Amino acid sequence: MTPKRKAKFERTVAHRQFDLTVILENVHDHHNIGAVLRSCDSVGIHEIFVLYNEPQLQKEYLELGKRTTAGTRKWLDVHYYTDTEACFSAVRERYDHIYATHLSRSAKSLYDLDLTRRVALMFGNEMLGLSDEAMQHADGNFIIPQMGMAESLNISVACAVSLYEAYRQRELDGAYDPVDLEQPRRAALLEKYFALHESGSNRGKIRRKGSKK
């Protein structure tokens, strides 16, 4: 591993926000999921929850499950669920506030949320939005203000705007200040990233030697 690569892993682990996450319910477009993962990584999120409780969409879930982790996905834990209760139980273990984006309910502005707390932000299906079942688990509902003719933003855009407001608030709050990388949780994550890097390099070598593609 080059010193530059090692420093990048250390910087990434130092900036990981263990108290911020995203829940996606029945988001089916893989491009949207990819863009969400990239935004998550960029603000320091280390795990997200992907829930498919809509039977029609569960084939997507299975397909996703089969794919090997690649690109950004490699550096985030993506937890897949088909059971709504199991998903929210897992979220509640680590996050205190779940905020939803649901257009038809009374909602606060994104900019009035305190995103320095232990927060999960929840986004729904591209067409249907969030289900009533998921909304029952929400502690609050927020909107991204819309000043023009368009009624809503694409989910990957809405997610990025929300996450970067979290970044802005947290940066002011010191959440990206230097930390001790020997804290057990960060040390374990760094070790995991090193191992992923090594196995990736080995896979690359094997591929170059024998594989057809």
Add this chain to the structure above:
Amino acid sequence: MTPKRKAKFERTVAHRQFDLTVILENVHDHHNIGAVLRSCDSVGIHEIFVLYNEPQLQKEYLELGKRTTAGTRKWLDVHYYTDTEACFSAVRERYDHIYATHLSRSAKSLYDLDLTRRVALMFGNEMLGLSDEAMQHADGNFIIPQMGMAESLNISVACAVSLYEAYRQRELDGAYDPVDLEQPRRAALLEKYFALHESGSNRGKIRRKGSKK
């Protein structure tokens, strides 16, 4: 026109920010341009500048020029240029500060910019970024902080995050407070939107009567 529709036009015109714009240089993916237009509309931008100074991309420009305005594009003026100098002369007539996103130059954080001023934000080609020619017109360079393994954000995501930071600053600064819709500039824009709406309704009627598609 329904009272609801009329109120929406009035609200949109009241929120239009005549001192905020976007310049896109050689952005070739139509989905990206579409997403950028939607974000622009959502924060109140009323015009953007689309520059194709790369000969290889000018066919895209011609294609775009041929398309009829539809969707969000209808509510924004999109100014197309193939000549860099002509483009920036037009921008300078109305905007004082041009901020670029260029990874390899020394840059401020987005969050350290004052976006309440007469500002144009400039984004470059998906692969190549901004040209040196365009950079010569920039008054400053900014980055969206990246805390993870990914090096950059998709252009539509980067643009939305930047524009919503402008929204946040401007909202605090009173830029979306009630205004007099009889100000000549706003009155003219409102009249234009009403006319566009009428012509759109008529086109709809003609289509329903006679056209095959």
